[in-house]
Amino acid sequence: MIAMNKMNWILEVDLENRQAIIEPGVVNLMLTQVVQDQGYHYAPAPSSQQACSIGGNIAENSGGPHTLKYGVTTNHILGMEVVLPSGEIIEFGGPIEEALGYDLRGLMIGSEGTFGIVTKAIVRLTRNPQAYYTMLGVFETIDDATSAVSNIIADGIVPAALEMMDNFVIRAVEEAFSWGLPTDAGAVLIVELDGVEAGMLDEADQIIRILEAHHTREVRTAKDDEDRKKL
Ligand SMILES: Cc1cc2nc3c(=O)[nH]c(=O)nc-3n(C[C@H](O)[C@H](O)[C@H](O)COP(=O)(O)OP(=O)(O)OC[C@H]3O[C@@H](n4cnc5c(N)ncnc54)[C@H](O)[C@@H]3O)c2cc1C
Numbered sequence: 437m438i439a440m441n442k443m444n445w446i447l448e449v450d451l452e453n454r455q456a457i458i459e460p461g462v463v464n465l466m467l468t469q470v471v472q473d474q475g476y477h478y479a480p481a482p483s484s485q486q487a488c489s490i491g492g493n494i495a496e497n498s499g500g501p502h503t504l505k506y507g508v509t510t511n512h513i514l515g516m517e518v519v520l521p522s523g524e525i526i527e528f529g530g531p532i533e534e535a536l537g538y539d540l541r542g543l544m545i546g547s548e549g550t551f552g553i554v555t556k557a558i559v560r561l562t563r564n565p566q567a568y569y570t571m572l573g574v575f576e577t578i579d580d581a582t583s584a585v586s587n588i589i590a591d592g593i594v595p596a597a598l599e600m601m602d603n604f605v606i607r608a609v610e611e612a613f614s615w616g617l618p619t620d621a622g623a624v625l626i627v628e629l630d631g632v633e634a635g636m637l638d639e640a641d642q643i644i645r646i647l648e649a650h651h652t653r654e655v656r657t658a659k660d661d662e663d664r665k666k667l
Pocket of ligand 1: 490493494496
């Protein structure tokens with residue numbers, strides 16, 4: 437058993453090049469907390485981000501609610517230092533994108549620790565969006581909610597988040613957290629736009645029209661950051 441949780445130092449933050457060098461035991465959310473006041477975050481954020489480590493994220497190629505727009509871990513790890521089972525220490529990838537040769541960095545990501553132990557990683561930092569627009573559509577049926585998803589994508593809109601919960605999950609979440617989700621709904625669809633403020637309301641209107649065309653019975657929108665976190 438090798439525990440990596442004490443290798444939890446953020447070794448270098450290079451905002452100019454939008455990257456950081458970290459040890460694998462750094463907790464996912466901690467990395468974002470360290471850079472967020474300077475306008476950056478670490479994009480792949482699994483729902484377990486308060487507890488999971490970047491080393492574990494690399495091993496699992498983790499995503500999160502914003503994967504649709506921002507991709508998964510492999511899109512945000514530029515390079516890494518790895519200790520092979522032989523004890524040899526090697527580097528895959530590096531600070532420069534699209535290095536020549538085989539993408540052994542990509543091979544490591546998602547390999548569940550079977551090829552070696554990651555002891556250092558160069559991660560990409562992402563600019564915080566200027567604005568968000570978060571909404572929740574309530575549907576009688578899963579079919580309506582999933583058709584709305586297809587329609588949003590077909591219209592060329594790429595929301596930052598597009599997540600559906602069916603009735604079983606809605607009731608389980610309500611039982612655990614009492615967030616006011618409609619427990620009689622067949623499905624709810626959480627849609628979040630992010631990016632520059634200009635034009636965002638038009639895109640949100642376009643999405644609301646799509647949700648309505650697919651018989652949403654209600655669209656809830658987040659009025660502030662607190663609302664947004666709840667949704
Ligand atoms: C409540 C919850 C919500 C989740 N939500 C999401 C989600 O929204 N999206 C998503 O994609 N995933 C999600 N997950 C899964 C999540 O991505 C993984 O559980 C997480 O990435 C594992 O990280 P960890 O630090 O817990 O690793 P561990 O569970 O400790 O380890 C996971 C694997 O990684 C290997 N490993 C750990 N560190 C290293 C290292 N340094 N080098 C090599 N191998 C290593 C371990 O050997 C093990 O095989 C969720 C999990 C939970 C529990």
